[in-house]
Amino acid sequence: xxxxxxxxxxxxxxxxxxxxxxxxxxxxxxxxxxxxxxxxxxxxxxxxxxxxxxxxxxxxxxxxxxxxxxxxxxxxxxxxxxxxxxxxxxxxxxxxxxxxxxxxxxxxxxxxxxxxxxxxxxxxxxxxxxxxxxxxxxxx
Numbered sequence: 001x002x003x004x005x006x007x008x009x010x011x012x013x014x015x016x017x018x019x020x021x022x023x024x025x026x027x028x029x030x031x032x033x034x035x036x037x038x039x040x041x042x043x044x045x046x047x048x049x050x051x052x053x054x055x056x057x058x059x060x061x062x063x064x065x066x067x068x069x070x071x072x073x074x075x076x077x078x079x080x081x082x083x084x085x086x087x088x089x090x091x092x093x094x095x096x097x098x099x100x101x102x103x104x105x106x107x108x109x110x111x112x113x114x115x116x117x118x119x120x121x122x123x124x125x126x127x128x129x130x131x132x133x134x135x136x137x138x139x140x
Contacts, residue, residue, distance in 0.1 A: 002036035010083035025050040047126035061086035089131035098124040
């Protein structure tokens with residue numbers, strides 16, 4: 001079985017670039033698993049956790065706030081506005097930001113602004129959940 005070249009890039013920086021055996025991430029219609037030889041694909045990804053199984057059997061976990069996935073033969077690219085390595089996730093910060101966003105939402109009347117804040121809330125909720133899961137996960 002071959003490997004995949006995986007690149008995860010956010011607006012700020014490249015978060016991961018390397019060889020992997022398997023990638024799992026939150027696709028538009030549910031979890032997507034990508035193995036070497038996967039059919040070429042371009043898809044949106046939802047906020048959530050991306051798991052990259054490395055060639056040595058360890059796992060890299062990255063929180064992505066949605067974005068675009070591109071699969072080419074032997075290659076997986078994820079472009080996300082915001083991507084955070086799981087070990088850098090901070091549940092407290094995400095929950096505090098969520099509370100602030102909820103206060104903003106209660107004061108906002110503009111439909112466009114409401115949509116933006118609601119999207120931010122969904123991202124922060126997913127981030128807090130990913131942080132919680134990562135803390136509980138057994139470390140390799």
